[in-house]
Amino acid sequence: MDDYAVRKIDLAYMKRARSLEPHMTGDHMESVAIALHQAIDNWRFHDGPSEDVTLCVDAMVALWSVIEDRISV
Numbered sequence: 001m002d003d004y005a006v007r008k009i010d011l012a013y014m015k016r017a018r019s020l021e022p023h024m025t026g027d028h029m030e031s032v033a034i035a036l037h038q039a040i041d042n043w044r045f046h047d048g049p050s051e052d053v054t055l056c057v058d059a060m061v062a063l064w065s066v067i068e069d070r071i072s073v
Helices: 011-019 022-046 050-071
Strands: none
Touching: 011 050, 022 050
């Protein structure tokens, strides 16, 4: 059995990611990556909320999970 960590995310993120057309997931992934970078920068250097980082991480996990499911079929 492989060792791994599990992150619980809101099912609304999964529902949103699944609703995207397959050709749109890459564009959304790039947008979330940019938003994540901005949220991390804001949190680290400008006292921004850590919740923004969490939101982006959860969205990224949901998107990547959906992409992996689609390419493994």
